[in-house]
Amino acid sequence: MNTTNQQSKIALVTGGSRGIGKSIALNAAKRGIGVLLTYNSNPEQGKAVADEINKNGGKAVALQFDSSKVGTFDDFVGQVGQVLKKEWNRDTFDYLVNNAGIAQRTLIKDTTEDIFDQLVNVNFKGVFFLTQKLIPLMADGGEIINISSGLARFAFPGVAVYGSLKAALEGLTRYFAKEYASRKIRVNTVAPGAIDTEFGGGKGDEAHRQQIASMTALGRLGEAEDVGLLVASLLSDDSRFVNAQRIEVGGGIMI
Ligand SMILES: NC(=O)c1ccc[n+]([C@@H]2O[C@H](COP(=O)([O-])OP(=O)(O)OC[C@H]3O[C@@H](n4cnc5c(N)ncnc54)[C@H](OP(=O)(O)O)[C@@H]3O)[C@@H](O)[C@H]2O)c1
Incomplete structure (x- = not known):
């Protein structure tokens, strides 16, 4: 199953049970x-997903x-x-992927x-405090990836709060990168397009899907695998000098 020598590394992927998070988990x-x-x-x-792996x-x-x-x-971090300890005989893990999120079209x-509060709590407040509380369990030299959205950059009606929170998350990425640089923890954003x-x-x-495809240079909607492959490829020392950056995985949407 292994395609690279990452055997001793451990990633925590929130929302890894379906969609993009599932693909990140399987590809990692x-x-x-x-x-x-x-x-x-x-x-x-x-x-x-765990059984499949x-x-x-x-x-x-x-x-x-x-x-x-x-x-x-705090209970979750304890778990x-x-x-x-039990499964890997380790006290730390290496990669945190903050992927879990929700949207509501309004x-x-x-x-x-x-x-408003529900969107803030899941997409921003939760990410802030989970990361704050998990970082003591992360190995120095680890990496955090925050999953944002193309909607942080371009505006569509109905997603004002969601899109603004993803923009805030991109800002937060840079702040975490700054404050944890002394531990050599890299923090980056991956922003999926329409997946x-x-x-x-x-x-x-179908009409809406075709409309999205027509706004995308590569002419199709994205698949979870498009994002999963990219994120998994970042969980490696191959990207060891990539820090505080945003990578969009959207096939060239709205360019
Ligand atoms: N799909 C897109 O077009 C798109 C585009 C740009 C960005 N994104 C971002 O990509 C990430 C994943 O999206 P997706 O399309 O894979 O979503 P999805 O298919 O709806 O999957 C969402 C995942 O998050 C979990 N989740 C939902 N509410 C949660 C909560 N309150 N706390 C913790 N986990 C929760 C779900 O678990 P349960 O099923 O067990 O509840 C599930 O594992 C999100 O951050 C989203 O904003 C998605």
């Missing part, structure tokens, strides 16, 4: 990286994690520490405080 495992993946509401899907000669564990509940993060005029997953209710009817 193919490179010999041990995977700790999380699901939120669907344990079966989380465990299925374990069956194919890799090593993975699935844990429940809800990015909107900061009060549970991560226990799993690292025009600004219809955006309630509840919707064909169930995210935010999916990509809609």
Whole structure:
């Protein structure tokens, strides 16, 4: 299963149970990286991804994690520490991929405080505090990848809060890179374009999908695998001097 010599490394991928996170988890495992993946509401899907990796000669564990509940993060970090010890006989891990996220299509005029808070909690506040609390468990020289969105850069009606939070996450990437540089932890952003997953209710009817494809230089929607392959390739010393950067994986959307 291993395609590179990453055998002793471990990655934690949030939202690794389906969509883009699943592809990141599977492709990291193919490179010999041990995977700790999380699901939120669907344990079966989380465990299925871990089983697939374990069956194919890799090593993975699935844990429940809800990015909107900061009060549970200390317990989660404790669980991560226990799993690292039990399964890998390590106290640290190497790569954190902050992938879990949600969207809700709502025009600004219809955006309630509840919707706003939910989007902030999962997509920004949760990422901030999870990273803050997990960094003590990360090995020096490790790497963090924050999954943003093309919508951080270009505006469409209905995603004002979501897109703005992804822009904020890109800013946060640079701040984490600055404050943890002394530990040689690199922090980068990967920004998917329009990717064909169930995210935010999916990509809609055929006409809408064709419209997105026509705005994309490569002429199609992205697949989870497009992002998974790129992110997994970054989890390596091959990108050892890439820091505080944003890489868009969108096939040339809106150029
Ligand atoms: N798809 C796109 O077009 C696109 C484009 C740009 C950026 N992105 C970004 O890419 C990332 C992954 O998107 P995706 O398309 O793979 O989404 P997805 O198919 O909807 O999968 C979302 C994943 O996140 C988990 N999750 C949902 N709510 C959570 C919460 N409150 N706490 C922790 N985990 C939670 C889900 O777990 P459960 O199923 O167990 O709840 C699932 O594993 C997101 O950050 C998204 O913003 C996506």
